[in-house]
């Protein structure tokens with residue numbers, strides 16, 4: 001049975017630079033993804049709204065506590081439910097993303113929500129069964145995800161963005177400015193990130209994971225690696241990931257290396273005429289074995305196998 005109250009806090013907030021905080025999801029809480037709070041001076045921006053309206057309400061309170069005002073703008077990094085289902089709790093803020101992400105939230109969002117509600121009861125029971133194949137150190141993370149989803153009060157439907165942009169939106173407060181950007185889709189069909197030039201802080205959504213496998217299940221690994229290269233060229237000192245603790249340029253490089261690894265492995269399998277099933281049976285490299293969301297690795301390989309990197313594009 002879903003618990004209305006999470007076993008753990010939804011997230012913990014920490015100061016990362018002048019006017020910027022990271023809200024980092026706790027395993028077992030109902031946020032699943034991280035968020036950012038940015039005080040531009042007379043303008044408060046929240047980056048991503050988390051998995052549930054309950055976590056979104058905590059985030060709204062936290063934004064007010066840290067900046068002295070409610071959220072004026074909420075940025076949705078991409079359409080996936082764990083980043084947008086708290087939107088309603090942050091209204092009347094304007095919700096911002098790309099037109100493509102808005103379309104995906106409006107078209108695929110309700111179906112993803114219905115599927116999640118239908119399947120997560122059984123998934124939660126499986127998590128408690130002795131035969132579960134979810135590693136012990138990942139169970140709290142999944143439990144919060146499933147329980148949180150099942151605890152959302154009905155009726156519920158995702159709130160889509162009301163303001164969209166093409167490539168960049170600059171938000172000027174009285175003290176600092178924030179750039180909301182997209183370099184296209186890598187993790188999802190359209191990925192938005194925020195860059196705070198003062199402090200060189202990037203809020204990257206699922207373009208970055210730290211200590212967890214990223215998910216390429218809805219993305220294209222080689223395009224994603226190119227996007228990360230362009231983001232690093234901006235100069236990033238503090239990188240807030242969609243999942244996991246706050247990182248830096250170094251952690252962005254790790255994910256770039258991971259994506260190139262997927263490409264190399266999938267390319268070698270293709271050239272050798274090996275099937276996807278054979279590819280999936282290859283052991284995971286030691287350097288990724290401690291990462292949570294280990295089940296994503298096979299699916300990530302499958303995406304690299306399906307979406308071949310065009311010849312001539314750069315690989316380190």
Ligand SMILES: [Zn+2]
Pocket residue numbers: 078080187188206
């Ligand atoms: Zn995602």
